[in-house]
Structures are given as C-alpha cells and as structure tokens.
Amino acid sequence: MATDRNDEDREIGLLEALWQYKWSSLLIIALAGLLAGAATVFVFTSVEATAKFAVTDPRSTTFLRQGVSSDSSYIAYTSQRAAFTESAGVLDKARQLLAAEHSQQIGLEDLRKAVEAKPGTNGGIVEVTVTARTDRMAAQIANAVVAAYQMLTEADAQREQQKLLKSVRSTRARIEAELKRAPPRSTTAVTLGEALVQLQLKEGDAAIDLAQYGSGVRFVDQANPLRVTPSQAPKNIGIGLAVGMLLAIVIAFLRATNPISAAQRVTSGTGQRQRTSKPATGVPSPPPEPAPVVEDAGVEEDDVTAVYDRDKLLGYVPRTHPSDNGVPVDSGAGPTTGKR
Structure with missing residues (x-):
C-alpha cells in the first residue's frame, strides 16, 4: 500500500507527461501546423x-x-x-x-x-x-x-x-x-x-x-504592379506549430495528473491493486512476505476474502447421514476453515 501511495503522490513533469502521450501530442502539433497553413492559403491571402x-x-x-x-x-x-x-x-x-x-x-x-x-x-x-x-x-x-x-x-x-x-x-x-x-x-x-x-x-x-x-x-x-509580396505561409505554419506544442504540453500534463487516469494506471482489471516495485536504487529490497496459507482448496491463494453466496445461505437446510447417528452435517453452503 505504501508503494501505491507513493506512485500516486509522485509529481509528474511536463516533459514526462509529453513523452507519456507522445503520439497524441504529435497529432495535436501536426494538426495545428496544418490548420495554420490552410488558413494562410484560404483566408489570409490578401x-x-x-x-x-x-x-x-x-x-x-x-x-x-x-x-x-x-x-x-x-x-x-x-x-x-x-x-x-x-x-x-x-x-x-x-x-x-x-x-x-x-x-x-x-x-x-x-x-x-x-x-x-x-x-x-x-x-x-x-x-x-x-x-x-x-x-x-x-x-x-x-x-x-x-x-x-x-x-x-x-x-x-x-x-x-x-x-x-x-x-x-x-x-x-x-x-x-x-x-x-x-x-x-x-x-x-x-x-x-x-x-x-x-x-x-x-x-x-x-x-x-x-x-x-x-x-x-x-x-x-504610383504603386508598383510588379511587386511580389513574400508568402506568409512559413511564418504562419511556424506560429501554428508553436501554438500546437504549447497546447499539446497542457493537454498531456492535464491527462497525466488527472486523478481518474492515475487510478486507472495503478488498478488492475479485477479491481485489486497492482503490487508495483520501485526501480532499483543500489540497495537490495527486503524479500516479500509469504502469503498466508489457506487449507481450503476452494479459495484462491491471491484472494484471502471469503465470498458467500447469498441465495445458498438463505436456502440452507442441514442434512443427516446414517454414519453420523443423526447429527446434522453442513451442506456446503459456505467455505470451511479446515479439513475433517
């Protein structure tokens, strides 16, 4: 749990966020430059x-x-x-x-x-x-x-x-x-x-x-009819790329620091926390603690929480066996904690 909390609380830099979402950021930058060039050709042509x-x-x-x-x-x-x-x-x-x-x-x-x-x-x-x-x-x-x-x-x-x-x-x-x-x-x-x-x-x-x-x-x-005005396309495309770069950095940083996105990164598909390990810093980490042993084979080792079926509990009826002299025997509605 301490490792997960440290992963959530760790600050993310702008460049790290940009690299994490590099492909979407490149798409934003390319679109901004393309829009600036199109605006130069079709709008700012006077x-x-x-x-x-x-x-x-x-x-x-x-x-x-x-x-x-x-x-x-x-x-x-x-x-x-x-x-x-x-x-x-x-x-x-x-x-x-x-x-x-x-x-x-x-x-x-x-x-x-x-x-x-x-x-x-x-x-x-x-x-x-x-x-x-x-x-x-x-x-x-x-x-x-x-x-x-x-x-x-x-x-x-x-x-x-x-x-x-x-x-x-x-x-x-x-x-x-x-x-x-x-x-x-x-x-x-x-x-x-x-x-x-x-x-x-x-x-x-x-x-x-x-x-x-x-x-x-x-x-x-008089005005010179042979004068040729330099094209503003390179300048406007450069401005568009710069604006797209700033926009991509802001969007990437917001996505990286979004609490929902952070929770999705550290949570597995089954709803359990992933046990992530910190990168090696030169000091050996202590060996992991052994998982508790559960005798019942019906319970998985990774899940130490017993799961009960509500319908079986409500419909539970004790049964008897001739060898037990009429003593009620558990019908198996819930998990046992040991072998007989």
Whole structure:
C-alpha cells in the first residue's frame, strides 16, 4: 500500500507527461501546423498596395484658394482631399478606368471595402492603400483611384474657372455698355476704363490659376504592379506549430495528473491493486512476505476474502447421514476453515 501511495503522490513533469502521450501530442502539433497553413492559403491571402500623391497647395493660386489661408487650414484641406478620394464619384470613375484599361469588373461596394485613403503624417500627402488578392490587382486599383481623383479634381477646377470667367465676362459686357454711353474723357469714362482693365487682368489670372492648379496634384508615387509580396505561409505554419506544442504540453500534463487516469494506471482489471516495485536504487529490497496459507482448496491463494453466496445461505437446510447417528452435517453452503 505504501508503494501505491507513493506512485500516486509522485509529481509528474511536463516533459514526462509529453513523452507519456507522445503520439497524441504529435497529432495535436501536426494538426495545428496544418490548420495554420490552410488558413494562410484560404483566408489570409490578401495583399496591400499603396499609392501616394501630394495635393497642390491652393494658396499658390489667386482664385482657387478654397478658403485655405494658413498651415492649419492646409492640413484640414488635405484631410478633406483624402475623404474626397474615397467618395463614390472617385471610386465609380476608378471602376470605369479599371474596366476600360485592365478589363477588371469590380463593384462599387467592393471598391469601398478595398480602398482606404488617409492623410500622411507630414501634411499635404494622401496615401491610398488597397487590399486585394494579388499584388498586381491591388496596385492597379490604387493607381486607378489616384487617376480618377486627378480627373475629377481637374474637372472641378475647370468648373470653378468657368463660373469665374462667366461672371467676369458678364461684368465686362455691362461696363463696356456703360462706357459707350459715357462722355469721352469724363470721370465716369476713366473709372469704367480702369474697371475694364481690372476685369481683363482678372480673366488672365484665372487662366493662370487653372494652369497652376491643374489636377490638384503636385506629384504621384504610383504603386508598383510588379511587386511580389513574400508568402506568409512559413511564418504562419511556424506560429501554428508553436501554438500546437504549447497546447499539446497542457493537454498531456492535464491527462497525466488527472486523478481518474492515475487510478486507472495503478488498478488492475479485477479491481485489486497492482503490487508495483520501485526501480532499483543500489540497495537490495527486503524479500516479500509469504502469503498466508489457506487449507481450503476452494479459495484462491491471491484472494484471502471469503465470498458467500447469498441465495445458498438463505436456502440452507442441514442434512443427516446414517454414519453420523443423526447429527446434522453442513451442506456446503459456505467455505470451511479446515479439513475433517
């Protein structure tokens, strides 16, 4: 009994538990690595491509300032242009460019999910990041979005210039009509003449502003469609194997220290404790004590506990034999403790 108690109370190390359940642990580790590789191939397959462009500072123009007058307002203007890059108009134009130039049919909602535009940390820079299944597709979408932004921004600037020119021309026509009715060399004629000159200068400045502002972009850093993103499969498989190793160690340790499992290891199939011997430590162990001798041949040597049949005990009837002079004789319902 002391040997069995020592076997149950002995602490089991992590490596010992892992070695005890080595095959199931190897299966857990292999499955974890396989799941990580499958997730890399079928789930984590998206790549990113980034295109950058610098917005034109509207303070360099005379009529296209758009309310920008300081550095803080210029930073706010850059954030507005980044939001405009993600607008439905720009994305729809990019979708048309992709269909015309690269034969890619992409829905507007898919573009909304794939495209992210945000202002850079230095101000005046807008970064367009696109997530797609391949590097080429991501780069093509990013470049198409930047091109669509330039087209729509230039179109907006042209509309603003046309509004300004229309107003200038309307005012000039009115001044020219009044100048014809004014007396020559009069004060009114001189004033109207100066106003007409200012309108002509304003019309020329508007044309210069449009040329300077252009598409609203100073330069573009396009995404490279030939770039190849390294595969993440080896890295993810390594992570999966490491996680599987930790999981296998924990499961093996829990199984090894489970009280039910420990009891099953030290208990035989007949319900009796197994007499286990400790490994030799260099000191001879004392000889085992002899088992008690039982005279009755009907009781096994290993089992010293008498087993009674309840039905035979309840139905016991003493019998007599002629040679015993009418003395009742035991019918054999229970075991005897000695020979007659």
